[in-house]
Amino acid sequence: MARKLLFAAATGLVGAALLHILIILALPSFTGKDAYTRVQAEGPEDTFYSLPDTAEGERLANLDPYVKIAVCHFDVTTQPVRLLAGKGPGFWSLAIYDSRSDEVFSINDRTSVDGGVDVLAASTVQLGRIRKALPDSLSQTITVELKDPLGYAVLRTMAPQASFEESAREFLAGAVCTPFSDY
Structure with a gap:
């Protein structure tokens, strides 16, 4: 008992x-406070938004003084999304997450093809079509298969000293998150 x-x-x-x-x-x-919803609140899709260094209400913020961050949300239901940025001022990393905030893919300056960001995120069907007739513009592009059509990307770069701040901000400002329609 x-x-x-x-x-x-x-x-x-x-x-x-x-x-x-x-x-x-x-x-x-x-x-409604999950990461995907908060990234969506930054603005319309297919655009990188640099995060402010101070917390302002419900907005996402970059609270690490040595890292600068930009975010972009996207929907690949109708067409893939291409993420581009030049060579960073030093270390950079890019992570892609699905709408549940599960990391799907990550890359950094040391694992990229030429030191810059060039990633195409697409559904399985879209990647199949693209691979059948690979355009020359994608010959050095890293492709990522997404199971969930909704997602977001986080681009980070280091600014360990004040002298790196401007080049880090320029790197993030030059980043592109755009629909890819050439397939």
Whole structure:
């Protein structure tokens, strides 16, 4: 009898712990404060938005003084999206996330083809069409297959000293997030 009571109590505690964890993990999607929704609030899709260095209300902010960040949200339902930027002033990284904020792809200056950002994100069907007749403009482009048509990209660059700030901001300002229609 005591064993049954102890087992029931342990099962109840484990179940309660799992329920609390599930609620905490699901809370952002119910409140509209998840990362994808916050990136969408920065502005229309297919444009990189540099984040401010100070928090302003509900806006995303860049709170690391040595990193500058730009974000872009996109929808590849009708056509792929191309992410481009020149060679950064130093270290840069690009990460692509789906609408659930799961990282789908990442790259940095050391793993890119020529030191710059050149990525095409598309659905499986779109990539199949593109690969059948690969345009010359995509010969050095890294392609990323997306299962979820909605997503966002985060482009970061380092500015470890004040002298790097201007070149970091120029790098992010020159970044392009645009629909790709040449397929």
